[in-house]
Structures are given as C-alpha cells and as structure tokens.
Amino acid sequence: MRSHHSSSGRRMNWINYPSDVKSIFIRLEVNKKYAALDFDVQFKDPEILALVWEQLLEMKVVMEDTMGIKGDWQDDCYSPNGTRFCRIQWKKEPCSYFDTSQHEDIYAFLEDTLLKFDIFYQEFKEIVINLVH
Secondary structure, eight states: OTTOBOTTSOBOOGGGOOOSSTTEEEEEEEOSSOEEEEEEEOOSSHHHHHHHHHHHHHTHHHHHHHHSSOOEEEEEEEOTTSOEEEEEEEEEOSOOTTOGGGHHHHHHHHHHHHHHHHHHHHHHHHHHHHHHO
C-alpha cells in the first residue's frame, strides 16, 4: 500500500488510517473466518454518538455507492469493557488468514476496500468533524 496516496494527495499510513476525529477508528481485521474493514464510532457521550451515527445513516447511500459493496451497519456494539459503540463493517467471508493461499485475495480485498473508503471519507469527513467540534 506504500505506493498508494490518499485521494487527498497526502502520504498515508494505511494500517493506522487517520480519521482526524478522536473517537472514530478505522480498523483492518483478519482472522480465521473473515477479513474486514471496520469503521468504528466510539464516542463516550451517547448524544454525540447518536448524532454522528444519524449523520452517517443519512450518507449511507453515497457511502455504499462509493464503496461498491454494502456494509453491515451495527448500531449496538459493545467493547470488552462494556462501552457501547456503532460500527460499519465491510467483510469478505469465508476466508482465513491461516490459509496462505488466500493471502493474495485478502490483501486485494482490503486494498480495494480501503482505497474506496478513503475516497468517501476524504470527501465527507469535514461533516463529521464539524458535528463534534
């Protein structure tokens, strides 16, 4: 992914994708069942969480058109410490990290999904930033 720049033109650390919002996280997840790109909204204040989630739902059609695949929109997730959060997840399954013959397909899925997500996020992140500041 080093050869790819963000759609904004800046160099990116794709593993630690910068959301520019303290309580929003973009995570790559690969295990023995699936590979996924997770967009986690983890505000401690339930009112801010609800506000940001509502705004994302209003942008759902645009986001999914840009991504080219539908995401799994989960508004009632809980972290191991019991904190509620919301997640949008784009998943490729079945696939396994432990099957080395699948590594190329997993990488291609994550690369494509992350680049498409970046196009959406760079276009609309200011809306989210303005909601929380």
